[in-house]
Amino acid sequence: MNLKALGEDRLLAQILTRLPRARDEIAGAGDDCAIVRPAAGGKLIVLKTDCVVESVHFRFGANPVDIGWKAMMRPLSDFAATSALPQFALVTLILSKEASSAWVMQVYRGLNRAAARFKIGIVGGELSSTPGPATISVSVAGSVEKGRWTSRRGGKAGDDLFVTGRLGGAIKRRHLRFIPRITESRWLTKHFSIHAMMDISDGLGIDLPRLARASKVGFTIDKESLPRARGATIDNAISDGEDYELLFAIARRDREQLCTGWRRTFPKVSLTRIGSLHRKSKVGNRKFPSGYVHFQ
Amino acid sequence: MNLKALGEDRLLAQILTRLPRARDEIAGAGDDCAIVRPAAGGKLIVLKTDCVVESVHFRFGANPVDIGWKAMMRPLSDFAATSALPQFALVTLILSKEASSAWVMQVYRGLNRAAARFKIGIVGGELSSTPGPATISVSVAGSVEKGRWTSRRGGKAGDDLFVTGRLGGAIKRRHLRFIPRITESRWLTKHFSIHAMMDISDGLGIDLPRLARASKVGFTIDKESLPRARGATIDNAISDGEDYELLFAIARRDREQLCTGWRRTFPKVSLTRIGSLHRKSKVGNRKFPSGYVHFQ
Numbered sequence: 171m172n173l174k175a176l177g178e179d180r181l182l183a184q185i186l187t188r189l190p191r192a193r194d195e196i197a198g199a200g201d202d203c204a205i206v207r208p209a210a211g212g213k214l215i216v217l218k219t220d221c222v223v224e225s226v227h228f229r230f231g232a233n234p235v236d237i238g239w240k241a242m243m244r245p246l247s248d249f250a251a252t253s254a255l256p257q258f259a260l261v262t263l264i265l266s267k268e269a270s271s272a273w274v275m276q277v278y279r280g281l282n283r284a285a286a287r288f289k290i291g292i293v294g295g296e297l298s299s300t301p302g303p304a305t306i307s308v309s310v311a312g313s314v315e316k317g318r319w320t321s322r323r324g325g326k327a328g329d330d331l332f333v334t335g336r337l338g339g340a341i342k343r344r345h346l347r348f349i350p351r352i353t354e355s356r357w358l359t360k361h362f363s364i365h366a367m368m369d370i371s372d373g374l375g376i377d378l379p380r381l382a383r384a385s386k387v388g389f390t391i392d393k394e395s396l397p398r399a400r401g402a403t404i405d406n407a408i409s410d411g412e413d414y415e416l417l418f419a420i421a422r423r424d425r426e427q428l429c430t431g432w433r434r435t436f437p438k439v440s441l442t443r444i445g446s447l448h449r450k451s452k453v454g455n456r457k458f459p460s461g462y463v464h465f466q
Numbered sequence: 467m468n469l470k471a472l473g474e475d476r477l478l479a480q481i482l483t484r485l486p487r488a489r490d491e492i493a494g495a496g497d498d499c500a501i502v503r504p505a506a507g508g509k510l511i512v513l514k515t516d517c518v519v520e521s522v523h524f525r526f527g528a529n530p531v532d533i534g535w536k537a538m539m540r541p542l543s544d545f546a547a548t549s550a551l552p553q554f555a556l557v558t559l560i561l562s563k564e565a566s567s568a569w570v571m572q573v574y575r576g577l578n579r580a581a582a583r584f585k586i587g588i589v590g591g592e593l594s595s596t597p598g599p600a601t602i603s604v605s606v607a608g609s610v611e612k613g614r615w616t617s618r619r620g621g622k623a624g625d626d627l628f629v630t631g632r633l634g635g636a637i638k639r640r641h642l643r644f645i646p647r648i649t650e651s652r653w654l655t656k657h658f659s660i661h662a663m664m665d666i667s668d669g670l671g672i673d674l675p676r677l678a679r680a681s682k683v684g685f686t687i688d689k690e691s692l693p694r695a696r697g698a699t700i701d702n703a704i705s706d707g708e709d710y711e712l713l714f715a716i717a718r719r720d721r722e723q724l725c726t727g728w729r730r731t732f733p734k735v736s737l738t739r740i741g742s743l744h745r746k747s748k749v750g751n752r753k754f755p756s757g758y759v760h761f762q
Contacts, residue, residue, distance in 0.1 A: 202547040204513040217500040219556040223596045251498040260515040302598020309605035
């Protein structure tokens with residue numbers, strides 16, 4: 171049955187009964203606004219929004235459960251970059267009237283699963299029709315301790331640069347199934363002083379220069395050292411994007427303890443030192459082939 | 467110059483310098499996540515997202531400043547419904563690569579003006595390309611005192627029903643220029659116990675039954691009493707939608723004080739008693755012609 175025949179209210183009723191609820195939810199999906207309790211202990215509020223668009227972020231015909239999963243996980247990857255805990259999500263579905271309600275329910279299955287994976291409640295959202303491609307926008311609110319959040323700024327000359335996991339080739343399939351590195355990120359900031367961190371979404375070749383610029387330093391990379399996904403070339407690892415791995419800068423003196431602790435805690439996830447930050451020099455940064463840039 | 471030629475980073479740079487900043491912003495637009503200070507005094511967190519889609523919520527060729535204004539004001543109208551204070555906004559712009567950067571800057575002018583009108587900071591967002599119609603999704607976070615938030619639930623048999631302003635005909639022009647009734651809503655909950663409240667976006671004919679259902683009561687309306695915008699018929703007032711006025715239920719004993727206080731405080735905004743809530747009876751609710759329903 172398509173959305174036109176089913177009607178918005180009946181579709182919403184089906185969606186609402188299945189949504190993962192938040193523990194701290196006072197009013198949620200179905201109310202005009204969501205109302206939630208703030209985190210205890212004067213934590214800061216963290217906000218992020220992101221979207222996926224058919225034919226840009228997923229192909230027509232992709233598995234709708236995967237599409238929902240990716241739509242939720244993309245903003246969560248920014249929570250990993252910030253070392254923050256996501257708690258509440260708002261979902262906006264913008265769909266053709268001809269979309270089938272079964273397809274919508276499958277998208278929500280992916281959204282719900284992804285939210286439940288990190289104990290997030292879906293506390294509200296919006297449905298809209300469009301004559302264009304299906305679009306899903308997800309906004310997430312959460313919290314972080316005052317001294318613990320990370321950003322692209324703060325990298326220092328002399329810092330080691332690390333990446334989690336393996337890069338390249340995600341675009342083929344992995345980008346629809348990835349798990350944001352929230353657990354790893356929270357472990358990192360619990361045990362170490364992470365100077366700068368971000369998630370790799372546009373590709374290391376675009377994202378690393380952004381971290382360096384924000385930190386006002388230069389960088390050197392050993393291309394040969396880049397951890398590559400199976401079948402990925404060095405160029406793939408630099409340019410493909412959609413890896414959603416963490417890139418971070420940490421003092422060199424922490425290197426040994428970091429690597430030992432990581433292996434013990436995350437034996438299945440690789441952690442690789444790929445280079446270091448340094449003062450900007452006349453030589454400039456090693457040029458990277460460009461990754462994916464929107465609007466190019 | 468279109469977005470393809472200008473490039474995302476340069477467009478972002480132009481947007482970022484003009485954004486209204488939030489007082490409580492620690493990290494904002496340009497960082498992976500926005501980080502903000504929670505409201506003092508253990509207030510609750512309020513979240514809302516909404517979107518506007520070209521050819522659904524605005525016509526191709528509409529004034530881009532108006533489009534940005536409406537995109538921001540729509541979720542703010544839900545803050546009015548909840549009697550909450552909006553503080554932080556995230557903006558997602560989903561545009562064709564052929565869109566002109568001048569058009570985007572005008573949309574942002576509308577977004578910025580609307581945000582500034584209520585002292586809201588735009589703390590982050592996202593740009594994405596699409597082969598389809600322009601779409602703007604705005605998420606807003608804010609706060610409300612624990613005992614003060616309102617919802618559609620809580621209306622009681624015997625309550626008076628009031629609406630602010632005048633209904634009908636908004637679709638022609640007013641829907642792009644409206645000012646959400648946040649000030650009025652905050653005044654209402656400061657001085658009175660508002661049992662149930664919502665904003666009229668789909669039309670009184672759809673929204674009032676929703677309030678009644680959520681409150682588990684019936685309603686009676688005096689159609690002749692409906693405050694109509696100039697040129698609007700009774701049917702327009704019931705069915706047009708996009709009014710963004712407040713509809714609320716309040717104890718009958720507060721009627722006189724409410725009307726006197728309102729006239730003194732908001733001499734330019736009408737407040738009209740349109741009917742009352744009552745116990746559900748076999749007679750049922752007066753049937754309304756239907757307003758605008760998405761997907762119908």
